Each structure stands twice: as structure tokens, then as C-alpha cells.
Amino acid sequence: MKSPAGLLFSGIELDRDSTTPLYRQLYLQIRKQILTGRLKGGIRLPSTRTLSQELSLSRITLLNAFDQLIAEGFLVSRTGAGTFVGDEWERSASVEPQPAVPPTLSDLxxxxxxxxxxxxxxVSYAHCGADTPTSFLPSHGAFEAFxxxxxxxxxxxxxxxxxxxxxxxxxxxxxxxxxxxxxxxxxxxxxxxxxxxxxxxxxxxxxxxxxxxxxxxxxxxxxxxxxxxxxxxxxxxxxxxxxxxxxxxxxxxxxxxxxxxxxxxxxxxxxxxxxxxxxxxxxxxxxxxxxxxxxxxxxxxxxxxxxxxxxxxxxxxxxxxxxxxxxxxxxxxxxxxxxxxxxxxxxxxxxxxxxxxxxxxxxxxxxxxxxxxxxxxxxxxxxxxHFIGHIRRMRALYQARQQCLVDVLQRRLGDFLRITPVDAGMHLIAWLPPQLDDQEVARQLAVHGVHTYALSDYCLQRYLSPALLIGFAGTAQEQAEQKVDALVQALRAMGLLSK
Incomplete structure (x- = not known):
């Protein structure tokens, strides 16, 4: 059987280079061992003199940690007998954990x-940032041009x-x-x-x-x-x-x-x-x-x-x-x-x-x-x-980016997608073959690292042909070929394009 000292010291590791004071490190680690049941209630701890030698700590450091633990009820000091682990923590740790009860929320x-x-x-794009290599998300603009x-x-x-x-x-x-x-x-x-x-x-x-x-x-x-x-x-x-x-x-x-x-x-x-x-x-x-x-x-x-x-x-x-x-x-x-x-x-x-x-x-x-x-x-x-000047520059930049992306899409996917340029905004509609489910297409594209939105996500009633929203504002002209190639490869891997 392990001695109390051995039980205590086995899990204590002090980092002397840390900005956290040593007494605080010791306090936290002893507290954790008590709460997890590793230090049982009623166990007598070694004297501060022994602990000082074992841990190479000053007695002042040890007393500061012990005083805090005693004040919070984790340890109990008995005059003439020593310092013991409190019993109440052992009783609370032995109680069978109850299943978590969901919080009561308002109807709203x-x-x-x-x-x-x-x-x-x-389809969730919570983890898809604007710098994702093959993002066609409509909300991603030319942030680098700001x-x-x-x-x-x-x-x-x-x-x-x-x-x-x-x-x-x-x-x-x-x-x-x-x-x-x-x-x-x-x-x-x-x-x-x-x-x-x-x-x-x-x-x-x-x-x-x-x-x-x-x-x-x-x-x-x-x-x-x-x-x-x-x-x-x-x-x-x-x-x-x-x-x-x-x-x-x-x-x-x-x-x-x-x-x-x-x-x-x-x-x-x-x-x-x-x-x-x-x-x-x-x-x-x-x-x-x-x-x-x-x-x-x-x-x-x-x-x-x-x-x-x-x-x-x-x-x-x-x-x-x-x-x-x-x-x-x-x-x-x-x-x-x-x-x-x-x-x-x-x-x-x-x-x-x-x-x-x-x-x-x-x-x-x-x-x-x-x-x-x-x-x-x-x-x-x-x-x-500056605001008006910035808008004018963005109009010219986005128009050029749209035209470049449309040219590449029509050349590479003109037999699969129906695309026409738009007069305003940051995205265009790419109409899919009518037998496809655009939500499933978007979901599978995301699995292959190509991110866009399905038109059906925006619909209350699905009466339109399936389509994808293709954002062009975030695609630099020199990246258009690479991004469309990634889209083509993903569609091939999904079995929607012939090899």
C-alpha cells in the first residue's frame, strides 16, 4: 500500500519556470486530487517539514498552500495530531453522478x-473561412483590397x-x-x-x-x-x-x-x-x-x-x-x-x-x-x-473577377452548369441538371473541400430548378482556373461528371 506521502507526491508536478506561484500550483494540484477522490477523506498528510524536503519547497510556500486548503475545507488541521483530508469531499465524490438535466429555456x-x-x-460552413482555398461562398469579398x-x-x-x-x-x-x-x-x-x-x-x-x-x-x-x-x-x-x-x-x-x-x-x-x-x-x-x-x-x-x-x-x-x-x-x-x-x-x-x-x-x-x-x-x-472611391474600385474589381470566373466555368463546365453573368452583387446562380438535389450536391462538394450554397437553402417551397450560389468576389483572377479545377475534380469524384 502506498504511504500518504507517496500517494500525494505521485501526481504533483511543479513548474518552477511558470508565472503561477509555486504555492498556487501546489494548492491547485492537492485540491484536484481531493476532488477526484485520489486523496481519500481522513488521510493524514506528511508534516510540512517532510513535504518541504520532498518537494524542495520552503515551509512558507507549503503553509500558504495549506492555509488556503484549510480555509476552503479541503484540509482539516487538528492540534497536536497533524493535517488531514476533509471527510465531506469523500462523501460528495461517492454520490452517484446524476444525468445532466437540460436547462429550462423560454419558448423563444x-x-x-x-x-x-x-x-x-x-450544409454547415461554420468552419469554412474566407481563406479556404476553394471557397465560392457569396459572402467572401476581396478583403485584401480594402x-x-x-x-x-x-x-x-x-x-x-x-x-x-x-x-x-x-x-x-x-x-x-x-x-x-x-x-x-x-x-x-x-x-x-x-x-x-x-x-x-x-x-x-x-x-x-x-x-x-x-x-x-x-x-x-x-x-x-x-x-x-x-x-x-x-x-x-x-x-x-x-x-x-x-x-x-x-x-x-x-x-x-x-x-x-x-x-x-x-x-x-x-x-x-x-x-x-x-x-x-x-x-x-x-x-x-x-x-x-x-x-x-x-x-x-x-x-x-x-x-x-x-x-x-x-x-x-x-x-x-x-x-x-x-x-x-x-x-x-x-x-x-x-x-x-x-x-x-x-x-x-x-x-x-x-x-x-x-x-x-x-x-x-x-x-x-x-x-x-x-x-x-x-x-x-x-x-x-474614401468610401465612394472604395466602392468604385470594388465594382471594377468584382466585375473583372466575375467575367474571368464565368469564362472558366463555361469552358470547363458549360455542359453541366447553366451560368449567366449578373449585373450586381457578389454571386451568380449556377443551374444544375434538373434531376439533382442541390442540397446534397453542396453537401458532397463540402466533403471534397469545395464550399458553396444550395439555392434550396433559401426556399420555403422548392419550386425552382436545383442550383448553386457561386460567389465570385473572393476569387482573384489568377486563382479562377485552380478553383474551378478543384470543383471539376470534386464533381468527378462524386460521379456527376465523366472522367
């Missing part, structure tokens, strides 16, 4: 967990001499300078005539969708949702208990008459009119008027997500839906995630005047505005003209 939490499980049940020198200079300017306002909680609506810069930008670029008072800064479009759902909708309220449509917005509405009504997309955009026929009492419609997400259709002028007239006549709301509106490569686009609305029924959501970079976590909502105060009240319950420092840098980036 359960709904959100279920929706997340449903969405990621098919003007980091300019951004760093502006960041340093504010960080070196931060004001009290910059270090404080910030304005609930967001930094006034950024709101003014946004109001000026959307007037020039999208025809939106609004004041800075109508602009609220949020931490991305997803937060905007959730706050607007909380502000405008009750559980069971019906919402028109483009089908296929924006996954993140759809999940936000579903998580709040709304009935999501699928409204199909044709060559003019969302089919307003179908929405009226299927659900005339919808409380809200979510639309991406500038570039329908994910199909890329532009909502026609006639459909825009239909939608606005319906909302005005029935006192309904329209959320306009101006998805990828900055990235247009050919022709002039129609004004924003918000700019055409004379009845204050449209709410405009914009974000800097695509045109700058996602981790900036800055977006904005432009609200009718009547909704500004209620929205900010709701927002105050949830959180404050995003970091003021990043808002200040972004405001200056815009006011000094």
Missing part, C-alpha cells in the same frame, strides 16, 4: 434553437486622442457624424431624402431585422417573405413567432398579386428590391408601385433590405423603394458588411419619423449603439471621400 429560445438546427441540418493604410491612419487619429464622447456609452441612435454621412450618401446614391434624425446605427442588418420584428409584429402575425429569400431575415421573423408566407419571385421580382391573394392581411413584407436575394432580379417599377399602394391602403409595413445595392456593374438602378414611398410605410435597412468588411459590425436603419422614438426605446432595452470609435472612423472614411 427553443424556437431559435430549432430554427438554427433546421437551417444548418443540410484600403487598410487609409483605415489605419483614421483609426490612429481617433485612438491616439480619444474624446470623452468617444470613450463613453455613445448616443442611442449612433454617432451623429456617421448618421449625417449616411444621410448624405443615401441621398446621392439611392435618392433617399431623409434627415440624420431618421437614421439609427445598428450592429449589422441582422440586429435591424430582429429589432423591427419586435417593434412591429406580434406572435402569429403573417409576414410576406420572398421565396427564395433572405435566410437571416426569415429566421428572425420565425423566431418571433410570426407566420412566414412565401411569395414567389418572377422576372419582375416579388409577385405582389400572389401575396394579396394568399394572405391579404399580412402585417409586413420583407423585400430586397434592388437586387433580389438570392436570385438577383430587380423589382420592376410597376411592382414597386403595387407594393407601396398595398401597404399604404392597408396600413402595412415594408422592410427594404438594400442588399448589394452599391455593387452594380451595368446600367443605372431604380431609386430605392424608400425614395418612392410618399406614405411613410417603408423602412430601409443598409449595412457596411459587404462593401467594407463584416467584422466592422455596422449597419443602419432609416425610419419614418413616427417610428424613430419607438425603435430607439426598443433598442435601449436590448443594447447600446456599436463601438463609437468604429463609428467615428467610418464617418470620417465617408466624409473624406
Amino acid at each position: 429560445s427553443q424556437t431559435m434553437l430549432s430554427l438554427r438546427s433546421d437551417h444548418f441540418r443540410g 484600403p487598410q493604410v487609409v483605415w489605419r491612419r483614421l483609426l490612429n487619429r481617433h485612438a491616439q486622442k480619444p474624446s470623452k464622447a468617444l470613450l463613453g456609452y455613445g448616443e442611442l441612435q449612433g454617432l451623429i457624424e456617421l448618421r449625417q454621412a449616411i444621410a448624405e450618401y443615401v441621398f446621392d446614391a439611392r435618392g433617399i431624402d431623409c434627415s440624420a434624425q431618421q437614421v439609427v446605427i445598428v450592429s449589422g442588418a441582422q440586429q435591424a431585422f430582429n429589432l423591427l420584428a419586435m417593434l412591429l409584429l406580434n406572435p402569429d402575425d403573417p409576414v410576406w417573405m420572398e421565396d427564395p429569400g433572405h435566410i437571416a431575415a426569415r429566421i428572425a421573423f420565425q423566431a418571433h413567432g410570426c407566420q412566414v408566407i412565401p411569395v414567389r419571385i418572377d422576372d419582375q421580382g416579388i409577385n405582389v398579386q400572389q401575396g394579396i391573394a394568399d394572405c391579404p392581411d399580412a402585417r409586413l413584407v420583407f423585400t430586397t428590391p434592388s437586387r433580389q436575394h438570392p436570385l438577383g432580379v430587380t423589382l420592376s417599377h410597376g411592382r414597386r408601385l403595387e407594393l407601396i399602394d398595398w401597404a399604404a391602403a392597408n396600413q402595412r409595413w415594408i422592410i427594404e433590405d438594400d442588399c448589394d445595392s452599391e455593387l452594380r456593374y451595368n446600367g443605372r438602378q431604380l431609386p430605392a423603394l424608400y425614395a418612392m414611398d410618399q406614405h411613410d410605410r417603408v423602412i430601409y435597412v443598409g449595412t457596411f458588411s459587404k462593401v467594407l468588411f463584416p467584422s466592422l459590425r455596422l449597419g443602419y436603419v432609416i425610419l419614418p419619423n413616427a417610428l424613430v422614438e419607438p425603435f430607439c426605446t426598443m433598442r435601449a432595452v436590448m443594447d447600446r449603439s456599436p463601438p463609437t470609435l468604429l463609428q467615428a472612423v467610418t464617418a470620417e472614411f465617408m466624409s473624406e471621400g
Whole structure:
């Protein structure tokens, strides 16, 4: 049988080069041996003199460790008898472990967990970064082309001499300078005539969708949702208990008459009119008027997500839906995630005047505005003209990247995929042979290291031919051949292409 000293010393290893003090190391290791049952209750420990010699430690170090263990009840000191392991830890360790009980969550939490499980049940790209060699994910842009020198200079300017306002909680609506810069930008670029008072800064479009759902909708309220449509917005509405009504997309955009026929009492419609997400259709002028007239006549709301509106490569686009609305029924959501970079976590909502105060009240319950420092840098980036210059460079770069990738895809896979260039955005649609399941194709491609999205992931009703979303913004022209070759090899390995 091992002596108490042998039992104790067998598992103790002290690192004398560690920044953790030796007494703390000794305390933690003895505590662990007691909790795991290796040191049994009632065992008498060697004297501090013996331990000092065995472990080559000073008695002060040992006493500091023992005092802490005694204070916490792991050891018991008996005058004239020595130091013993406490009995209560042995009793607690001997109790049969009970199976873990799942935490009790709210109905909202359960709904959100279920929706997340449903969405990621098919293909998950949680571990696929922007630098993945064969990523065709639509959200990956040319991050390497971001003007980091300019951004760093502006960041340093504010960080070196931060004001009290910059270090404080910030304005609930967001930094006034950024709101003014946004109001000026959307007037020039999208025809939106609004004041800075109508602009609220949020931490991305997803937060905007959730706050607007909380502000405008009750559980069971019906919402028109483009089908296929924006996954993140759809999940936000579903998580709040709304009935999501699928409204199909044709060559003019969302089919307003179908929405009226299927659900005339919808409380809200979510639309991406500038570039329908994910199909890329532009909502026609006639459909825009239909939608606005319906909302005005029935006192309904329209959320306009101006998805990828900055990235247009050919022709002039129609004004924003918000700019055409004379009845204050449209709410405009914009974000800097695509045109700058996602981790900036800055977006904005432009609200009718009547909704500004209620929205900010709701927002105050949830959180404050995003970091003021990043808002200040972004405001200056815009006011000094860097934002517009960056957009113009990205348009030229992405257009060239798209054309190069389309050329390679058509040359290598023209008999398998049906592809046409797009006028805006960061991805195109690659239509598959009709007998295939696009979700299964995307899943198998991911197994072979080629990452993209299935069009069916965006659908509430599967009425369209199978297709993949192919992002081109993150594929440099010199990488196009290599990436497409990886796609070809994966499709061959899956048995979808002849050798």
C-alpha cells in the first residue's frame, strides 16, 4: 500500500519556470486530487517539514498552500495530531453522478434553437473561412483590397486622442457624424431624402431585422417573405413567432398579386428590391408601385433590405423603394458588411419619423449603439471621400473577377452548369441538371473541400430548378482556373461528371 506521502507526491508536478506561484500550483494540484477522490477523506498528510524536503519547497510556500486548503475545507488541521483530508469531499465524490438535466429555456429560445438546427441540418460552413482555398461562398469579398493604410491612419487619429464622447456609452441612435454621412450618401446614391434624425446605427442588418420584428409584429402575425429569400431575415421573423408566407419571385421580382391573394392581411413584407436575394432580379417599377399602394391602403409595413445595392456593374438602378414611398410605410435597412468588411459590425436603419422614438426605446432595452470609435472612423472614411472611391474600385474589381470566373466555368463546365453573368452583387446562380438535389450536391462538394450554397437553402417551397450560389468576389483572377479545377475534380469524384 502506498504511504500518504507517496500517494500525494505521485501526481504533483511543479513548474518552477511558470508565472503561477509555486504555492498556487501546489494548492491547485492537492485540491484536484481531493476532488477526484485520489486523496481519500481522513488521510493524514506528511508534516510540512517532510513535504518541504520532498518537494524542495520552503515551509512558507507549503503553509500558504495549506492555509488556503484549510480555509476552503479541503484540509482539516487538528492540534497536536497533524493535517488531514476533509471527510465531506469523500462523501460528495461517492454520490452517484446524476444525468445532466437540460436547462429550462423560454419558448423563444427553443424556437431559435430549432430554427438554427433546421437551417444548418443540410450544409454547415461554420468552419469554412474566407481563406479556404476553394471557397465560392457569396459572402467572401476581396478583403485584401480594402484600403487598410487609409483605415489605419483614421483609426490612429481617433485612438491616439480619444474624446470623452468617444470613450463613453455613445448616443442611442449612433454617432451623429456617421448618421449625417449616411444621410448624405443615401441621398446621392439611392435618392433617399431623409434627415440624420431618421437614421439609427445598428450592429449589422441582422440586429435591424430582429429589432423591427419586435417593434412591429406580434406572435402569429403573417409576414410576406420572398421565396427564395433572405435566410437571416426569415429566421428572425420565425423566431418571433410570426407566420412566414412565401411569395414567389418572377422576372419582375416579388409577385405582389400572389401575396394579396394568399394572405391579404399580412402585417409586413420583407423585400430586397434592388437586387433580389438570392436570385438577383430587380423589382420592376410597376411592382414597386403595387407594393407601396398595398401597404399604404392597408396600413402595412415594408422592410427594404438594400442588399448589394452599391455593387452594380451595368446600367443605372431604380431609386430605392424608400425614395418612392410618399406614405411613410417603408423602412430601409443598409449595412457596411459587404462593401467594407463584416467584422466592422455596422449597419443602419432609416425610419419614418413616427417610428424613430419607438425603435430607439426598443433598442435601449436590448443594447447600446456599436463601438463609437468604429463609428467615428467610418464617418470620417465617408466624409473624406474614401468610401465612394472604395466602392468604385470594388465594382471594377468584382466585375473583372466575375467575367474571368464565368469564362472558366463555361469552358470547363458549360455542359453541366447553366451560368449567366449578373449585373450586381457578389454571386451568380449556377443551374444544375434538373434531376439533382442541390442540397446534397453542396453537401458532397463540402466533403471534397469545395464550399458553396444550395439555392434550396433559401426556399420555403422548392419550386425552382436545383442550383448553386457561386460567389465570385473572393476569387482573384489568377486563382479562377485552380478553383474551378478543384470543383471539376470534386464533381468527378462524386460521379456527376465523366472522367
